[in-house]
Amino acid sequence: VLGDFCKRFKLKNTTGKRNMKKQAIAAGFVLFSFMLPTKASAASFDQLYVFGDSLSDTGNIYNASGGTYPLSPPYFQGRFSDGPIWVDYLGNQLGLKSTLFTTIPSTPIPTQGINFAFGGASSGLDNAILPNANLPGVLQQVLDFAGTLQANHQTADPNALYTLWGGADDLLFVNPKDPTTPISNISEALNILAGVGAKNILVFNLPDLGKLPADQAYNLNPATLSESTSEFNSGLATTVSALSENPDLNIISVDTYSLFNQASALGLTNVTESCLSNLDICNPGNNTFLIWDGLHPTTAAHKLIADAALAAIDAKSVPEPSINLGILALGAFGAIAVLKRQQKNKTLVSAGRVVDAKLSHTIVEN
Incomplete structure (x- = not known):
């Protein structure tokens, strides 16, 4: 020897x-x-499941609308941005790709993972923008996933990565003064995921909605939105802290609130205007704007979100x-x-x- x-x-x-x-x-x-x-390598995840709204939708609402919303171009291939979004970037970094919910049968759960996210999804059961269109909110997406598992006598893949990001549409389009409802819905969704066997859950808080360029266009009160955003993030942090006490769970938080506040220092120098409203200086893939259309991040901002998510995953990697x-x-x-x-x-x-x-x-x- x-x-x-x-x-x-x-x-x-x-x-x-x-x-x-x-x-x-x-x-x-x-x-x-x-x-x-x-440390456990991030590449050890074998599937990627995505739950959320337009910030995570890679084409579900686009397919459901027959390819009419969001209009491509100027939007990128059914994304609410001018290019790939964070789901695309992170999936490429991890070597994982999710199948769109609107292109698969409901059962059984496919082995490559699913993107359940729909543009306009509320944090609860339906869509905040189209409430009668039979489009699932974030909580409903999780309930559909859990129900499919139960119907097929399955449990969630413990080696998969599950991502959940929601709550913004409630504050923007339902009730800007009520952060308690989205807190309750997102907390319930997280607990359901944990209950069906999910082990690795990536959770995003909200950026400051009071700083979005579209606030004036939608007659929203920036001060009210900023206050509600802070309350929502605080409530979400409490839920994440409680779940993190479970040694069998790997809850990974991504702080988009701080990330967006530091966007200027990270190279996105225009944080007050939307790229789409400045077509004379805005081109698809422009890397100086934070916001694409007044509400949604540019693809450059989505790349920063994906990088932050990957860094959070690495930071929470569990020892052998x-x-x-x-x-x-x-x-x-x-x-x-x-x-x-x-x-x-x-x-x-x-x-x-x-x-x-x-x-x-x-x-x-x-």
Whole structure:
């Protein structure tokens, strides 16, 4: 074994007990480093399930409307943006792609994951913009998913990544003064996901809705929206904190509120106007605008959101099982034992040399 380690790590393999012990200690510390607990790779997710509204919709409302909403162009391939959205970017980074809900049968749950998000979805059961169109809100999307699992005697894939982002349409189009309803709906949706077996859940809070360029166009009160946004984010944080106490759950938070507030420092220099209303300086894929159409982020902003999500995933990666810590401890004790034995042998050798020296001195005198 020592010879193999010496060859692998180019250690000089010499004869002699002392050198062999040095080699053993060196090899021991190499083993020690390999026993350190490693983080679970984000690439280990095998599916991607998406629940949300227009911020996460990659074509469901577009397909449901027969390709008329949102109009492409200027919108990008059924997305509410001028290019790919964060779901596209993150999916590419993780090597995962979700099938649109509107293009699959309801059962069974496909193995590649599903994007359930619909533009205009409320946080609850229906659509905030088209309430009678039989389009699912965020909570209804989760209920549909859970019901399909139950009907097929399935549980949620514990190795999949589940993302949930909603609540904005409630405040923008239903009641700007009522953050408690979306808090309740999103909290219920999260608990249902956890209850059916989801382990890795990516949760987004809301950017400051009071700073959107479209507030004036929709006669919305920016101060009211900003206050409601803060209350919603605080309530969501409480729910996430409670769920995070469950050791079987990996709840990953993405702080889009702070991200949007720092957009100027991240290169999106125009944070007050919509790109679409400035066509003389706005081109598809323009990387200086934060907002595309007054409500939705540009593709450049979506790229920042995806990067923030991936960073949050990496930050919350879970160490390998604790058995590695036991092996690590054994390795550490073994290395310490070798060092102690070596030091003890050095002491004995030193003492022997002193005796030999005294004896030699006595013989010379005699």
